[in-house]
Amino acid sequence: MEDSAQNRLLIKGGRVVNDDMMQDADVYIEDGIIKQVGTNLHTPGGTRVIEAKGHLVMPGGIDTHTHMQMPFMGTQAIDDFYTGTRAALAGGTTMIMDFALPQRGESLIEAFHRWRTWADAKVCCDYALHVGVTWWSDKVAQEMEELTNEQGVNSFKMFMAYKDTWQLSDEELLESFKRCKELGALAQVHAENGDIIKENSKKLLELGITGPEGHEMSRPEEVEAEATNRACVLANQVHCPLYVVHVMSKSAADVVSSKRKQGHVVFGEPIAASLGTDGTHHYHKCWRHAAGHVMGPPLRPDSTTPKYLMDLLANGDLQTTGTDNCTFSAAQKALGKDDFTKIPNGVNGVEDRMSVVWEKGVVSGKMDPCRFVAVTSTNAAKIFNIYPKKGRVAVGSDADIVVWNPHATRVISAKTHHQAVDFNIFEGMEVHGIAEYVVCHGRVVVEEGEVRAISGMGKYVPTPVFNPHVYGRLEERERANAPCKVERAPYEGPVAQLNGQG
Ligand code: URP
Ligand code: ZN
Numbered sequence: 001m002e003d004s005a006q007n008r009l010l011i012k013g014g015r016v017v018n019d020d021m022m023q024d025a026d027v028y029i030e031d032g033i034i035k036q037v038g039t040n041l042h043t044p045g046g047t048r049v050i051e052a053k054g055h056l057v058m059p060g061g062i063d064t065h066t067h068m069q070m071p072f073m074g075t076q077a078i079d080d081f082y083t084g085t086r087a088a089l090a091g092g093t094t095m096i097m098d099f100a101l102p103q104r105g106e107s108l109i110e111a112f113h114r115w116r117t118w119a120d121a122k123v124c125c126d127y128a129l130h131v132g133v134t135w136w137s138d139k140v141a142q143e144m145e146e147l148t149n150e151q152g153v154n155s156f157k158m159f160m161a162y163k164d165t166w167q168l169s170d171e172e173l174l175e176s177f178k179r180c181k182e183l184g185a186l187a188q189v190h191a192e193n194g195d196i197i198k199e200n201s202k203k204l205l206e207l208g209i210t211g212p213e214g215h216e217m218s219r220p221e222e223v224e225a226e227a228t229n230r231a232c233v234l235a236n237q238v239h240c241p242l243y244v245v246h247v248m249s250k251s252a253a254d255v256v257s258s259k260r261k262q263g264h265v266v267f268g269e270p271i272a273a274s275l276g277t278d279g280t281h282h283y284h285k286c287w288r289h290a291a292g293h294v295m296g297p298p299l300r301p302d303s304t305t306p307k308y309l310m311d312l313l314a315n316g317d318l319q320t321t322g323t324d325n326c327t328f329s330a331a332q333k334a335l336g337k338d339d340f341t342k343i344p345n346g347v348n349g350v351e352d353r354m355s356v357v358w359e360k361g362v363v364s365g366k367m368d369p370c371r372f373v374a375v376t377s378t379n380a381a382k383i384f385n386i387y388p389k390k391g392r393v394a395v396g397s398d399a400d401i402v403v404w405n406p407h408a409t410r411v412i413s414a415k416t417h418h419q420a421v422d423f424n425i426f427e428g429m430e431v432h433g434i435a436e437y438v439v440c441h442g443r444v445v446v447e448e449g450e451v452r453a454i455s456g457m458g459k460y461v462p463t464p465v466f467n468p469h470v471y472g473r474l475e476e477r478e479r480a481n482a483p484c485k486v487e488r489a490p491y492e493g494p495v496a497q498l499n500g501q502g
C-alpha cells in the first residue's frame with residue numbers, strides 16, 4: 001500500500017501547459033511515467049492526489065548549462081552535484097546539463113567518467129553531460145566518436161577564450177566543427193576573443209585597475225560579438241550546427257538572430273544572469289558584491305540588455321535558458337582580491353532561473369506561459385534530442401513536472417536559498433511564480449516549500465546524435481547550397497610563361 005501510494009500520483013484540477021497548448025486536465029503518473037492526461041480519469045485506489053486548482057502544471061525545467069563542483073581557476077565551484085541539483089529542484093528545474101571539461105592534453109573519456117562518478121553519487125535530479133574539446137589532436141577526434149557512440153554525448157563545447165588553457169585556434173575550431181558534423185553532434189561555443197582579453201587585461205593591470213571592474217573593461221561587448229560571428233561563419237562553412245552558450249550581450253544576440261535569418265542552423269542560450277541582472281554591479285563599491293558578479297562573458301554594464309535579450313527569447317531569436325551556475329564563496333572570489341584576472345569566474349542561477357524568467361518574461365508581458373515552457377524546458381529537450389521523454393507533459397513522458405503557482409511571490413535571497421554559495425546575484429528581487437510542488441520521476445520532491453531530495457536519486461540521461469530537430473534540414477541545406485561547376489568550352493588562347501620569380 002505504501003509502495004503503490006508512492007508510485008501512483010494524480011495531479012488534479014490544474015491547467016496543463018505545454019509549448020504548443022494549454023488545457024485544463026488532470027495528470028496521472030505511475031512508476032515515474034505519465035500514464036494519462038485528461039478529465040474524469042479512472043485511477044486506482046491508493047493514488048496520492050495533489051490538488052492543483054488555480055495552478056499551472058508544466059514540464060520540469062531543464063537547465064542547459066551548469067558547472068557543479070567544477071575545478072576552475074585554482075579552486076572548485078562550491079555548489080556540488082548534491083546542493084546544486086537540490087537547489088534546482090527547489091526552483092522547479094528537474095534536469096541539468098553539466099560540462100565534463102578535460103585539462104589541456106587530458107583524455108576526454110577520462111574527464112567524462114570523472115564527472116559521471118562525481119554526479120552519479122550526488123545528483124538529486126536527472127542530468128546529461130556536454131563534453132569540452134579543450135585541446136585538439138587525432139586522439140581527441142577519436143574520443144569524440146567513442147563519446148557519441150558509447151556514452152550518450154551529443155554536444156561538445158569549444159572555447160574561444162581562456163587563452164593558455166582551453167582556448168582553441170580558428171584552425172582547431174574548424175577541425176572540431178567538422179568532427180561534430182561527421183558524428184552528428186552539436187557544436188557549442190564559448191564565444192569571446194581570448195587574445196584580446198589577454199592583451200586588454202595586461203594593459204588594465206598596468207594602469208592599476210585591479211578590481212572587478214577590470215574584468216568587464218577587458219572584454220567589452222564587441223569582443224563577444226566578434227567571436228560569436230566568427231564561430232557562426234566557421235560552423236556554417238563546414239555545415240555544422242552551432243549552439244552559442246551564455247549569450248550575454250545585445251550584439252552577440254543580434255549576431256545569432258541575423259545568422260538564423262540567413263538560414264544558419266544556430267541556437268542561442270541567454271542565462272538567468274543575463275536576463276535578470278546587469279553588469280553595473282562590477283562598479284559597486286563593495287569588492288565582494290562586485291566580484292560576486294564576475295563571470296565570462298561578463299554581464300553588460302547596461303540596464304537595457306536583460307530586457308533586450310528577453311525580447312529576443314520571447315520572439316524566437318534565442319531558444320533556451322541556462323544559468324552557467326558556477327558558484328564561488330567570498331573567500332574563493334578573494335583569490336583575485338588584488339588582480340581581477342584571478343577572480344574565479346561564475347555566478348548562481350540554477351535555483352532561481354524559472355522564477356526570474358517567469359518574472360521578467362511572463363509577468364512583463366513579453367511571453368505567454370507556452371513560450372515560457374518552450375524556453376525553460378521544451379526547446380532544450382528538442383535541441384539535445386531527449387524530447388518528448390523530457391520537456392512535455394504527455395502520456396509516455398517522464399513524470400518531471402512542476403506545479404506552478406503563478407501568483408505567489410517570494411524575495412530572492414542568499415539567506416533563504418538552497419544553494420551552498422553565500423551570495424545571490426538576484427538578492428532582493430521580488431518574483432512571482434513559485435514551484436509549489438515538484439515531481440521528479442514521479443516522486444514528489446518539493447512540497448509546499450519543503451525539498452525532499454535524495455542524493456544519487458537522479459539518473460544520467462544519454463543524448464543521441466543525429467537529432468532531427470538539429471540535423472533535419474542540414475543535409476538538404478548542404479545539397480541545395482553545394483558548389484556547382486560551370487560547364488563551358490575550354491580556353492584555347494595563349495598562356496603566359498611563369499617567370500619563376502615571386
Ligand atoms: O564565468 C563562467 N562562465 N564560468 C564557467 C566557465 C564557462 O566558461 O562557462
Ligand atoms: Zn563558457
Ligand code: ZN
Pocket residue numbers: 065066067246324326
Ligand atoms: Zn559555463
Ligand code: ZN
Pocket residue numbers: 055405436
Ligand atoms: Zn497553491
